Amino acid sequence: MENYQEFEGIVLSIRKHREKDALVKIFTRNHGKRMFFVKNIKNPNHSLKAALLPFTKATYLGRIKDDGLSFLQDSREITHFSKMQTDIHLNAYATYLNNLADAAINDAIQAVDLYDLLEESLVAMQNGLDPEVIVNIFEMRALQYFGAAPQLQSCVICRSQQEPFDFSVKYSGVLCQRHFGEDPRRSHANPAAVHFARIFQLVTPKQVGNIRIKPETKKAIRTFIDELYEEYVGIRLKSKSFIDQMYAWETKVEIPRRSAAAPYPKESGPSDPSRS
Numbered sequence: 001m002e003n004y005q006e007f008e009g010i011v012l013s014i015r016k017h018r019e020k021d022a023l024v025k026i027f028t029r030n031h032g033k034r035m036f037f038v039k040n041i042k043n044p045n046h047s048l049k050a051a052l053l054p055f056t057k058a059t060y061l062g063r064i065k066d067d068g069l070s071f072l073q074d075s076r077e078i079t080h081f082s083k084m085q086t087d088i089h090l091n092a093y094a095t096y097l098n099n100l101a102d103a104a105i106n107d108a109i110q111a112v113d114l115y116d117l118l119e120e121s122l123v124a125m126q127n128g129l130d131p132e133v134i135v136n137i138f139e140m141r142a143l144q145y146f147g148a149a150p151q152l153q154s155c156v157i158c159r160s161q162q163e164p165f166d167f168s169v170k171y172s173g174v175l176c177q178r179h180f181g182e183d184p185r186r187s188h189a190n191p192a193a194v195h196f197a198r199i200f201q202l203v204t205p206k207q208v209g210n211i212r213i214k215p216e217t218k219k220a221i222r223t224f225i226d227e228l229y230e231e232y233v234g235i236r237l238k239s240k241s242f243i244d245q246m247y248a249w250e251t252k253v254e255i256p257r258r259s260a261a262a263p264y265p266k267e268s269g270p271s272d273p274s275r276s
């Protein structure tokens with residue numbers, strides 16, 4: 001029988017189980033993803049309530065079972081990434097990162113690097129660093145867990161590190177300008193997007209700090225990483241679709257302006273995106 005032990009973890013998801021209980025998926029640093037059965041979580045005085053909120057990291061005391069559900073007894077050193085609960089954008093980004101981490105590894109597989117990456121990403125978002133950049137770094141670094149290792153650091157033909165590069169699915173890596181001809185179906189990716197994707201493959205969220213990227217470049221990076229994910233990962237997470245829709249909607253919304261000629265616009269709310 002497994003003994004009680006202490007372990008660090010991040011709550012990935014919480015699912016109601018029967019009437020009063022819950023199944024909580026926790027990404028533990030040393031034991032990988034585990035599903036915990038928590039009895040009577042609806043009880044307002046439940047001792048683990050604060051430690052089992054979404055976007056929470058804690059040191060838990062519990063019993064990790066190698067088969068079936070694991071159990072929790074106690075918790076300490078609870079960190080709430082509170083901005084993820086109050087800011088709809090950060091909530092969407094952090095939910096996506098949790099889902100991506102969840103999809104990237106099987107249960108009970110130790111993945112310390114991925115755990116540290118997730119933790120560092122949540123901390124960086126909580127500290128106000130650009131969440132889009134954080135998400136991009138996470139995506140680039142998480143690719144390897146999906147078995148993908150596109151060679152972005154040097155030309156796949158000649159090993160040159162001289163930009164600009166384009167991406168080639170055929171070679172699963174970048175081509176320098178001299179070797180664009182090697183793949184007639186190269187991606188025609190935005191060179192700035194490839195530039196940042198190369199950097200994101202190598203850095204951690206903390207190292208990037210307050211990097212500023214122009215909105216149009218960000219859009220190109222988004223497109224390029226989406227292409228990589230389509231090619232190598234092929235999963236469509238609901239939380240990612242939600243972010244995409246959020247963008248599509250927000251870029252279409254126009255804030256009505258008041259002018260002297262028309263002091264009271266007929267519609268005071270945001271315009272209906274479906275009509276534009």
Ligand SMILES: [Zn+2]
Pocket residue numbers: 155156157158159160175176177178179
């Ligand atoms: Zn080359």
